[in-house]
Amino acid sequence: QVQLVESGGGLVQAGGSLRLSCAASGETSSINAVAWYRQAPVQQIPGIQREWVAAISTGGTTNYADSVKGRFTVSRDNGKNLWYLQMNSLKPEDTAVYYCNAASETGTLIGSWGRGTQVTVSS
DSSP states (O other): OEEEEEEEEEEEEOOOOHHHHHHHHHGGGGEEEEEEEEOOGOOOSSSSSOOEEEEEEETEHHHEEETTTTTTEEEEEEEETTOOOOOEEGGGOOOOOEEEEEOOTTSOBBBBBBEEEEEEEEE
């Protein structure tokens, strides 16, 4: 099992930036990729899936949702089991609780969901 803790959220004005961090512990050798997700207030209903935002593999391959492409950048520090989500040009619609999770080589999520970190973008 992999445990993940998100941090770095906050309140920012539209157009501003934030950098989120994701710290992993436990069976980190099983991690093949780390993905970021978010859950907007309207989605915070039990059973509603989180929105996938971005992902980075241990090899450095990155993927982004169309809604954040060109504004968000995901990176990693494998040596420290830390992953980051740099968010620039933030919009009010980016307001959400952001989570990270880890995936195995088969794409199966292997982390336990943390509390996430709240990002609020004011207009």
